[in-house]
Amino acid sequence: xxxxxxxxxxxxxxxxxxxxxxxxxxxxxxxxxxxxxxxxxxxxxxxxxxxxxxxxxxxxxxxxxxxxxxxxxxxxxxxxxxxxxxxxxxxxxxxxxxxxxxxxxxxxxxxxxxxxxxxxxxxxxxxxxxx
Ligand SMILES: [Zn+2]
Numbered sequence: 245x246x247x248x249x250x251x252x253x254x255x256x257x258x259x260x261x262x263x264x265x266x267x268x269x270x271x272x273x274x275x276x277x278x279x280x281x282x283x284x285x286x287x288x289x290x291x292x293x294x295x296x297x298x299x300x301x302x303x304x305x306x307x308x309x310x311x312x313x314x315x316x317x318x319x320x321x322x323x324x325x326x327x328x329x330x331x332x333x334x335x336x337x338x339x340x341x342x343x344x345x346x347x348x349x350x351x352x353x354x355x356x357x358x359x360x361x362x363x364x365x366x367x368x369x370x371x372x373x374x375x
Pocket of ligand 1 (some may be wrong): 276277278279294295296297298299
């Protein structure tokens with residue numbers, strides 16, 4: 245009984261992921277991602293149109309309005325998470341270390357989730373300085 249429910253939930257979540265990251269033609273057309281298969285997720289043997297980091301960024305951006313009420317704190321988290329994302333990406337490009345998809349999606353998600361708050365706070369501070 246419980247196993248059947250888990251399987252139904254798993255299929256439901258897979259359908260959401262497929263609709264968002266595989267069947268979504270907007271991602272394919274407008275997101276400029278390398279799409280390296282070893283750095284991407286698969287659901288039912290179908291590769292996402294974006295890499296793990298972009299998957300995290302997009303998922304984070306989707307929920308980013310939820311952080312607007314605490315945007316002052318979230319914007320500080322953005323700076324930290326963006327630095328971690330940059331560190332992960334740059335050290336990987338320089339071949340100093342190897343990253344993994346879990347780290348890529350987490351840093352992408354944290355950065356994406358707090359990006360709107362960061363821009364909200366930045367625009368507010370710029371606006372307040374003007375007047
Ligand atoms: Zn990407």
